Amino acid sequence: MFRSVARSAAGKSLLRRGYATAVPERKVAVLGAAGGIGQPLALLMKLNPLVSQLALYDIANTPGVAADVSHINSRSEVAGYVGEEQLGKALEGCDVVIIPAGVPRKPGMTRDDLFNINAGIVKGLCSAIAKYCPNALVNMISNPVNSTVPIAAEVFKKAGTYDERKLFGVTTLDVVRAKTFYAGKAKVNVADVNVPVVGGHAGITILPLFSQATPKANLPEEDIKALTKRTQDGGTEVVEAKAGKGSATLSMAYAGAIFADACLKGLNGVPDVVECSFVQSTVTELPFFASKVRLGKNGVEEVLGLGPLSEYEKEGLESLKPELKSSIGKGIKFANQN
Numbered sequence: 618m619f620r621s622v623a624r625s626a627a628g629k630s631l632l633r634r635g636y637a638t639a640v641p642e643r644k645v646a647v648l649g650a651a652g653g654i655g656q657p658l659a660l661l662m663k664l665n666p667l668v669s670q671l672a673l674y675d676i677a678n679t680p681g682v683a684a685d686v687s688h689i690n691s692r693s694e695v696a697g698y699v700g701e702e703q704l705g706k707a708l709e710g711c712d713v714v715i716i717p718a719g720v721p722r723k724p725g726m727t728r729d730d731l732f733n734i735n736a737g738i739v740k741g742l743c744s745a746i747a748k749y750c751p752n753a754l755v756n757m758i759s760n761p762v763n764s765t766v767p768i769a770a771e772v773f774k775k776a777g778t779y780d781e782r783k784l785f786g787v788t789t790l791d792v793v794r795a796k797t798f799y800a801g802k803a804k805v806n807v808a809d810v811n812v813p814v815v816g817g818h819a820g821i822t823i824l825p826l827f828s829q830a831t832p833k834a835n836l837p838e839e840d841i842k843a844l845t846k847r848t849q850d851g852g853t854e855v856v857e858a859k860a861g862k863g864s865a866t867l868s869m870a871y872a873g874a875i876f877a878d879a880c881l882k883g884l885n886g887v888p889d890v891v892e893c894s895f896v897q898s899t900v901t902e903l904p905f906f907a908s909k910v911r912l913g914k915n916g917v918e919e920v921l922g923l924g925p926l927s928e929y930e931k932e933g934l935e936s937l938k939p940e941l942k943s944s945i946g947k948g949i950k951f952a953n954q955n
């Protein structure tokens with residue numbers, strides 16, 4: 618196939634394929650790429666035609682994952698990086714960095730029980746991002762997201778690189794679940810369903826807004842309550858089914874790939890790209906909050922409001938605030954004490 622490379626105003630080269638519109642070159646890194654989420658996410662990002670370079674980083678086993686994925690005949694060039702001394706090379710020039718590094722839950726644990734291990738991992742990785750690719754969009758998957766995102770913000774602030782438009786807690790799996798469960802109950806085509814999910818990413822901080830779900834189904838209150846509970850407990854449902862062998866990996870890789878694709882589309886100037894994400898926010902009195910976000914060439918273009926809430930959702934919103942506030946505070950405190 619004919620290919621020629623041109624330069625855009627921003628200095629990024631543009632890849633042209635035959636008559637196709639120019640597609641900018643974009644480097645994406647996955648940190649924790651050899652893990653349960655990392656491997657299928659690496660596969661899905663390899664299949665994404667918006668990616669030109671895919672850097673797969675982990676503390677072990679990335680050479681094998683990278684060699685395997687690199688044989689797929691899609692656009693991006695794949696490289697594996699292993700160990701801290703190779704982290705800088707993995708990150709240099711990145712447009713989007715996806716972080717699924719860290720330990721997953723076992724039955725009986727909350728996401729907050731992962732804090733002691735994952736907080737330090739995330740802090741180290743974000744320090745390297747501040748050094749090697751301070752302009753990248755960061756997609757934080759590592760739990761507890763309600764705390765790891767504030768940790769990342771504090772690390773970037775200390776390094777003088779913080780741009781609130783470029784830091785995202787990935788809550789897409791909550792939206793994916795809400796859509797699936799709603800479609801099942803409402804007996805509508807799942808491909809047509811939209812449900813915003815706001816708040817945070819743990820238990821009752823996950824607040825699906827089924828009153829705004831489309832297509833409209835006028836489900837009875839008890840169905841809405843059951844759907845809300847199932848969405849809030851979706852992660853635990855998988856943790857229990859996996860019985861000690863980890864948490865959601867395949868559905869998370871799918872959700873992570875959807876969100877990274879939306880970030881890339883925004884960077885590339887595609888209009889009206891909207892996804893829910895846990896971001897710095899003034900939608901409530903809390904400094905971080907998940908809501909619909911419009912993505913653009915610099916990351917968050919606009920944090921969208923909550924829209925009209927039902928009485929049940931208003932109660933859910935007030936109930937989630939103390940827990941979310943405490944998880945955010947815990948992350949900020951950790952980043953400033955360690």
Ligand code: NAD
Pocket residue numbers: 648649650651652653654655674675676677717718719720721722731735738741742757758759760761762787788789790791818863864865866869
């Ligand atoms: P996993 O144990 O299968 O994989 C984690 C990977 O991280 C491993 O390969 C490990 O070597 C790597 N790692 C550890 N320390 C690292 C470091 N310092 N640098 C780079 N890589 C490092 O776990 P998993 O199932 O892939 O889950 C990963 C994380 O994602 C967990 O914290 C889990 O709770 C979280 N998660 C979040 C969501 C969400 O919706 N945001 C969904 C599912 C899982």
Ligand code: LMR
Pocket residue numbers: 721722728760790851852853855856864865
């Ligand atoms: C999920 O929602 O599946 C993840 O946050 C993983 C977990 O621990 O539940």
